[in-house]
Amino acid sequence: MFDLNAYLTAKNRQINEALGGLLGNTSGRIISAMRHSLMAGGKRIRPVLCIAASEAVGAGASDALPAACAIEMIHTYSLIHDDLPAMDDDAMRRGKPTCHVAFDEATAILAGDALLTMAFEVLSSVETEGQIAERLAVVGILARAAGYQGMIEGQMRDIAAEGTSLDLKALREMHALKTGALIEASVTSGATLGRGNADQIRHLRIYSQNIGLAFQVTDDILNVEGDPELMGKAVGTDSVREKSTYPTVMGMEQSKIFAKEIISRALQSLDIFDSRSDPLRAIANYVIERRR
Amino acid sequence: MFDLNAYLTAKNRQINEALGGLLGNTSGRIISAMRHSLMAGGKRIRPVLCIAASEAVGAGASDALPAACAIEMIHTYSLIHDDLPAMDDDAMRRGKPTCHVAFDEATAILAGDALLTMAFEVLSSVETEGQIAERLAVVGILARAAGYQGMIEGQMRDIAAEGTSLDLKALREMHALKTGALIEASVTSGATLGRGNADQIRHLRIYSQNIGLAFQVTDDILNVEGDPELMGKAVGTDSVREKSTYPTVMGMEQSKIFAKEIISRALQSLDIFDSRSDPLRAIANYVIERRR
Numbered sequence: 001m002f003d004l005n006a007y008l009t010a011k012n013r014q015i016n017e018a019l020g021g022l023l024g025n026t027s028g029r030i031i032s033a034m035r036h037s038l039m040a041g042g043k044r045i046r047p048v049l050c051i052a053a054s055e056a057v058g059a060g061a062s063d064a065l066p067a068a069c070a071i072e073m074i075h076t077y078s079l080i081h082d083d084l085p086a087m088d089d090d091a092m093r094r095g096k097p098t099c100h101v102a103f104d105e106a107t108a109i110l111a112g113d114a115l116l117t118m119a120f121e122v123l124s125s126v127e128t129e130g131q132i133a134e135r136l137a138v139v140g141i142l143a144r145a146a147g148y149q150g151m152i153e154g155q156m157r158d159i160a161a162e163g164t165s166l167d168l169k170a171l172r173e174m175h176a177l178k179t180g181a182l183i184e185a186s187v188t189s190g191a192t193l194g195r196g197n198a199d200q201i202r203h204l205r206i207y208s209q210n211i212g213l214a215f216q217v218t219d220d221i222l223n224v225e226g227d228p229e230l231m232g233k234a235v236g237t238d239s240v241r242e243k244s245t246y247p248t249v250m251g252m253e254q255s256k257i258f259a260k261e262i263i264s265r266a267l268q269s270l271d272i273f274d275s276r277s278d279p280l281r282a283i284a285n286y287v288i289e290r291r292r
Numbered sequence: 293m294f295d296l297n298a299y300l301t302a303k304n305r306q307i308n309e310a311l312g313g314l315l316g317n318t319s320g321r322i323i324s325a326m327r328h329s330l331m332a333g334g335k336r337i338r339p340v341l342c343i344a345a346s347e348a349v350g351a352g353a354s355d356a357l358p359a360a361c362a363i364e365m366i367h368t369y370s371l372i373h374d375d376l377p378a379m380d381d382d383a384m385r386r387g388k389p390t391c392h393v394a395f396d397e398a399t400a401i402l403a404g405d406a407l408l409t410m411a412f413e414v415l416s417s418v419e420t421e422g423q424i425a426e427r428l429a430v431v432g433i434l435a436r437a438a439g440y441q442g443m444i445e446g447q448m449r450d451i452a453a454e455g456t457s458l459d460l461k462a463l464r465e466m467h468a469l470k471t472g473a474l475i476e477a478s479v480t481s482g483a484t485l486g487r488g489n490a491d492q493i494r495h496l497r498i499y500s501q502n503i504g505l506a507f508q509v510t511d512d513i514l515n516v517e518g519d520p521e522l523m524g525k526a527v528g529t530d531s532v533r534e535k536s537t538y539p540t541v542m543g544m545e546q547s548k549i550f551a552k553e554i555i556s557r558a559l560q561s562l563d564i565f566d567s568r569s570d571p572l573r574a575i576a577n578y579v580i581e582r583r584r
Contacts (some may be wrong), residue, residue, distance in 0.1 A: 081405060086397035098564045106451055107377035109401065113373060113408065120412045121439055124432030136428045148322050148406035149412055156322045159398055162530035277332030289344050 003283035004078035008048060015047045018069050022122060024236070031032040033103045035120075038076045043292070046183060047072045049211070049283065050190035053204055056270075058275035059194030066136050067189045070119035073284065074146050075182060077119075081110035082155060096231030116146070138189040145185030154178025172213070179207040179219075181214035187211075191192065203269045205249035210266035214287050220229065220245035222292070224252065230292045259288045296574035300340060306353065307339045310361050325395045325403035326410075330368045332386040335584070339364045341503070341575060342482035348569035351486030355423070358431050359481045362411035367474060369411075372404035374447060387524030400547070406408075406474060412516050423485065429483040437477030446470025458536035463494055464505070471511075472504035479503075495561045499572065502558035506579050509551040511517040512537035513525060514584070516544065551580045 016039070023035050047068030054064035076209040083098040084105065092100050100108035123139050128131055143149060145209065154177030161174065187208035191201050222239045226245055234262040238245050266284045270277045308331070311429030315327050346356035375390040376397065383393050392400035415431050418424055436442060442518040446469030453466065479500035483493050514523065515530045516539055530537050538547040558576045562569045 016515065022533060027443075028448075029452075034440065062578075077405075077441075082402065083399055086401060096321060107448070108374055109376065109378060109445060110444050113369075113405070114444045116405065116408060117439040117444070118436050120431055121435035124428050128427065132425050132428055136416055136424055136431070138429070139412050139431055143409050143413035143416060146327065147409040152402050152409070153320075153322060154404045155402060156320075160321075185452070 002278040002282050003135045004279070004286055007279050007282070008044075008286075010046045011051055012044050014065070015044050015051075015072065018065055019072060019236055022118070024080045029103070029107060030110060031178060032100055032112055032271070033107045036096070036102055036114055037080050037093075037099045037111065038115060039072065040096050041109035042072070042076070042094055044072060045215070045283070046075050046186040049183065049208070050186040052277075052279040052283060053187040053190030053196075053208075056204065056273050056280055056287060057191050057194040057196030057200050058276060059196075062191045064190040066125065066135070067142070067193050070138075070142060071123045071182065071186050071189070073115040073119040073122070074142060077112040077115035078146070078151060078155070078182075080108055080115070083107060087155070087159065090095075090233075092233050133283070134193050134195065136235055140172035141185050141189045141192065142182075145181040147225075150177055150181035151179075151187075154181070157194075157214050161244060163242060164244075166249065168249050171244050171249055172248070175216040179216055183215065184208040199272070203272055204280075206269040207266045207284075209276065210269070211284060211287055212260050214266065214284075217246045217255055217262070218288050218290065220247055221252070221255055221259070223289075227291065232292070263288050294570040294574050296578055297576075299571050299574070300336075300578075303340045303343055303353070304307070304336050306357070307336050307360055307364065310357055310365060313363060314410070321394040321395070321399060322406055324549030325391055325399045326406055328388070328394055328405060329372050329385075329391045329403065330365065330471070330572075332388050334364070334368070336364060336387055337507070337575070337579075338367050338478040341500070341572070342478040344569075344571040344575060345479040345488075345500075346486035347484040348496065348565050348572055349483050349488030349492050350568060351356065351488075355485045356482040358414050358427070359485055360418065360478075361431075362434060363474065365407040365411040365414070366434060369404040369407040370438070370443060370447070370474075372400055372407070376400060379447070379451065382510045385581060386437050389527075400540065426485050426487065429484050431557075432476075433477050433481045442469055442473035443471075446473070450508050453536060455534060456536075458541065460541050463536050463538070463541055467505065467508040467534045468501075471508055472501060475504035475507065477498040477506070491513065491564070495564055496572075498561040499558045499576070502554045502561070503576060503579055504556065506551050506576075508580065509538045509547055510580050512539055513544070513547055513551070514582075524584070555580050 022092050050068040050071055053062045063280040079093060080099045083260055084100055090098050099111055122141060123135050127133055134156045154174055158178055187204050188201055191204050223235055226235045228235050245263055263284050267281060270280055311330055342360040342363055343353045343356045371385060372391045375385055376378050376392055382390050391403055409469060412431060415427050417429055446466055449466040450470055479496050481495055483496050516525055518527045520527050555576050559573060562572055
């Protein structure tokens with residue numbers, strides 16, 4: 001029986017050590033703001049997916065570690081900017097004050113910019129000669145996923161949708177862009193650095209698309225039914241903002257059934273892999289069972 | 293006699309065509325905001341320097357074009373974010389309303405994010421097999437120059453300095469980070485894609501550091517003596533904000549002498565190059581003679 005908790009703990013330690021090492025020990029306002037948000041104890045689900053995908057195609061975690069760190073930096077930058085007064089205006093994140101509350105708005109904008117930029121710096125630092133082509137490919141994978149045809153377009157649609165009512169198709173498209181694209185890129189970049197073949201990457205892409213969707217459905221469910229203490233942030237905020245969510249569009253029970261269905265599809269797409277994909281299988285189940 | 297105006301016109305057309313091609317013809321709010329700022333008719337001095345450096349080491353303009361476009365995207369993103377209400381709160385830029393005035397604050401933050409991200413996407417799109425290692429190196433050069441130890445730290449210091457009085461050393465350090473780092477990276481990334489040798493890159497680095505410094509000194513001079521119509525933005529703003537500038541720290545006449553001195557140093561560092569570095573020589577003179 002695969003022990004997901006032990007796996008997540010080990011990978012989280014590995015990722016946090018790598019991120020801490022990249023940020024170094026220097027002080028100063030901008031690095032402090034970056035550290036505040038990056039080291040705030042997120043779930044690290046994206047970098048873990050990246051490493052697990054690399055392992056599923058037979059490579060080691062260390063092959064994927066630079067991409068894993070870059071992905072967490074991109075994810076954290078997007079949270080800092082989404083939390084800004086001009087966007088969601090959130091005061092708490094990961095159980096701590098958001099970056100612009102702990103520092104100030106200008107510093108938060110620049111700390112986000114700096115984390116996004118640093119993600120690409122990390123990808124460019126190649127220690128091993130052999131990975132140059134793969135690293136450049138991952139620069140492209142992450143830039144496309146995070147860019148104006150991916151995550152940023154998703155955030156634009158999310159902002160535009162406030163106060164309006166989305167149908168299921170528009171809701172799915174918005175989330176596929178806003179959160180799905182980077183989750184997909186986490187998996188495919190891990191598989192790319194691990195030198196997976198085209199068929200493996202195709203199956204992992206299907207896995208990641210279903211995981212990303214399930215992740216959002218459960219996020220919406222937790223925003224209604226979650227425990228704010230466990231989650232480190234307020235619940236019920238979607239309802240206050242009159243946001244369209246899976247529970248509002250499909251109903252709560254149907255949303256839970258839907259999440260289970262898409263996780264089954266994610267698991268099915270792993271059928272071509274051996275036991276080295278067990279972490280990916282366990283993460284799929286964790287996505288809908290999590291409480292935070 | 294080298295005709296700089298013809299050279300700048302030709303390179304500007306080449307850069308604008310490439311940038312326009314990269315943005316495509318799609319509509320939508322985020323791409324419109326990116327286009328608004330990117331195609332607002334800047335001087336394109338950084339991408340021209342990138343191409344000219346590539347030519348100086350014997351390569352063609354097309355080798356450097358992806359980096360040139362990426363650099364202009366990074367420069368434009370930094371202007372969009374610097375202009376935001378939380379930072380300099382500027383309403384006009386390049387003769388047009390700033391991005392947050394023409395659109396809104398959230399869109400401007402995201403358009404800046406999108407241009408920064410797209411810069412790295414462009415660098416990753418390799419058509420020619422041979423340039424993979426150089427492209428990845430340029431990802432690193434630009435990320436370091438634009439990041440928290442470069443341009444972003446410069447902006448942090450610029451914000452922190454408002455209302456205080458900087459000495460010459462602090463002023464130089466601030467500008468070396470805020471504008472110098474990306475100008476240096478423009479030249480070295482052009483030379484890298486053009487496959488310049490270590491000695492060539494060393495000399496071009498000295499050139500670029502002096503050019504960057506001279507560029508800032510004349511910017512400060514133009515903020516006092518420039519014609520707002522020619523410049524497409526207000527003048528006298530540094531004085532209103534009580535910013536430390538070269539004229540306030542060194543005096544106006546001494547600033548003009550200083551600008552000429554460092555341009556001489558820039559020209560000297562080009563002594564090892566043949567006539568293919570004529571554009572770089574002409575740009576050096578242009579930097580202190582320009583009126584906008």
